[in-house]
Amino acid sequence: MATVGFIGLGNMGGPMAVNLIKAGHQVKGFDLSQPAIASFTENGGNSVASAQDAARDVDIVITMLPAGAHVRAVYLADGGVVETARAGTTFIDCSTIDVQTARDVAQAAADAGLDMVDAPVSGGVAGAAGATLTFMVGGSEAGFAKAQPILEAMGKNIVHAGDAGNGQAAKICNNMILGISMIGVCEAFVLAEKLGLDHQKLFDISSTASGQCWSLTSYCPVPGPVETAPSNRDYKPGFSAAMMLKDLKLAQEAAQGTGAPTPLGAQATAIYSLFDAAGHAQTDFSGIIRFLRGES
Numbered sequence: 001m002a003t004v005g006f007i008g009l010g011n012m013g014g015p016m017a018v019n020l021i022k023a024g025h026q027v028k029g030f031d032l033s034q035p036a037i038a039s040f041t042e043n044g045g046n047s048v049a050s051a052q053d054a055a056r057d058v059d060i061v062i063t064m065l066p067a068g069a070h071v072r073a074v075y076l077a078d079g080g081v082v083e084t085a086r087a088g089t090t091f092i093d094c095s096t097i098d099v100q101t102a103r104d105v106a107q108a109a110a111d112a113g114l115d116m117v118d119a120p121v122s123g124g125v126a127g128a129a130g131a132t133l134t135f136m137v138g139g140s141e142a143g144f145a146k147a148q149p150i151l152e153a154m155g156k157n158i159v160h161a162g163d164a165g166n167g168q169a170a171k172i173c174n175n176m177i178l179g180i181s182m183i184g185v186c187e188a189f190v191l192a193e194k195l196g197l198d199h200q201k202l203f204d205i206s207s208t209a210s211g212q213c214w215s216l217t218s219y220c221p222v223p224g225p226v227e228t229a230p231s232n233r234d235y236k237p238g239f240s241a242a243m244m245l246k247d248l249k250l251a252q253e254a255a256q257g258t259g260a261p262t263p264l265g266a267q268a269t270a271i272y273s274l275f276d277a278a279g280h281a282q283t284d285f286s287g288i289i290r291f292l293r294g295e296s
Helices: 013-022 036-042 051-057 066-075 099-111 124-130 141-151 167-194 198-206 241-258 265-279 285-293
Strands: 001-005 024-028 058-064 091-092 115-118 132-136 155-162
Touching: 001 013, 001 051, 013 124, 013 141, 024 036, 024 051, 036 155, 051 265, 058 066, 058 141, 066 091, 066 099, 091 099, 091 141, 099 167, 115 141, 115 167, 124 132, 132 141, 132 167, 132 285, 141 155, 155 167, 167 198, 167 241, 167 265, 167 285, 241 265, 241 285, 265 285
Parallel strands: 001 024, 001 058, 058 091, 091 115, 132 155
Antiparallel strands: 115 132
């Protein structure tokens, strides 16, 4: 079993850390939120006073942070965890951030003789709680080999996507597909409503026809057809509109930086920007159907 320092114990990081504890690992954690710390300690974690303390004398450091700026600060600032960690420590950053930051931080770790992988996740809060996350991992073969047993305690699909930054590249490409497809599914249901076609009938047909996709069959944006979908919980977020917008913006930044044409990605970003600005940042992203209907 490993000794793990976990930095960032929020809606995703908290249950991920608890799953490591359940798997028998010793976990010490840090978060700026006292309620997050309280939940972590109630589940057997050992809280510490700083990110640096979390990174001292451990085998693995895992971070789950909001944005690239936070990742840079935690790893690269004076006294950051790259300086603090002992020789042989492996870093796993599970945040969803821009590709360049992931590569810059990985290079700094490599320069210090330390292995690092970027390992953003898919699966939302339910996946974090159930240890069923998908991890998209970028980094060296050696780094991946060290990270894999730890990731397996928190997820069921662990994919090595290539060199440093490729985990982030896979995540933003995947979520651009998701954002676009959810809008398409929602548009189809709104059109069906106008045409007098029952929700369940459209689902029964499209879920077994060429319109089948994850946004329809696993996360249906109308109540009824998929019991576990947020549409049956008044769109309480499994994955919020704000988080979808963040990922779409990251995809657009990458597209602009590389010259990749993403017209549908750009349009999806614009639509989610309007939804977010209308006060729905913390609504599940499938709630975009309400915006398409013109509901307040």
